[in-house]
Amino acid sequence: MGDTDPPSGTAPDPGSEHATDEALKALAEPRRRAILRLVAHEELPAGRIAEEFEVSRTAVSQHLGVLKSAGLLHERRDGTRRLYRARPEGLVGLQSFLDQMWAGSLDTARRLVEAERGISDDDQSASAG
Amino acid sequence: MGDTDPPSGTAPDPGSEHATDEALKALAEPRRRAILRLVAHEELPAGRIAEEFEVSRTAVSQHLGVLKSAGLLHERRDGTRRLYRARPEGLVGLQSFLDQMWAGSLDTARRLVEAERGISDDDQSASAG
């Protein structure tokens, strides 16, 4: 039972590689992004969310499950209803991932552009600063 | 068929919904993320990139095509070789997307949490912030 998944299949540790993977895969679906946009500004029940789309409620429910499993959604029970709202914490992993990637690639791009200017007179020393 | 796709199959307008979709789908693949990390710090030829993985060069080539089509990669020809490097511009769309989503969901979360505090307490004040 001592698996590396204490909270039992729901939202891995934020900042982890697995968390980023889950969140990215969840956001890769347009419908899922639309759902997330809907509950980003207000808490809504599953049925209410499903009405906004042409697909069946079951499909939306599955999307909600994926989003919740990725840590991007917060679920709250209210009688037979289940209220959902976006979870800002689930996005911090992606934020840091993009930030890191952006910094690295931007640095490389700058270096390459500067190298182009002095192609015939380029010093290839690894002066990583 | 004059569709809304002037630049024909290579890196749509940054900031567009389609661009975000392409970039997100491209980043949803772990291998693709690894490739992007590799070329984030230095420019590398396709064959050199392929050597870093267990899969065939063809698979990596296809991944490179997807990344390039998503605007996340920059290709440069050098004889028979093709040098690739990460494109920071391709990430700005995701950055704004995440930022927008973050702001909205954070605002909602804050509102919900504050509402929880005054559940038993009838707080009917119009302090809508």
Next chain:
DNA sequence: CGCTAACGGAAGCATCTGCTAACGTTCGCG
């Protein structure tokens, strides 16, 4: 208890996606 409402879950299907294998193309060299 019986009924309805609001959901999630499982099975089945159509489609997408990533991988491999074989082939074609472009470039450099002698």
Next chain:
DNA sequence: CGCGAACGTTAGCAGATGCTTCCGTTAGCG
């Protein structure tokens, strides 16, 4: 021109994914 190197492209296959239909569960109500 002939040859090899470096890549991209196409066809085909196995696994993942999203959607639908049917069914089970839980909560409120008379």
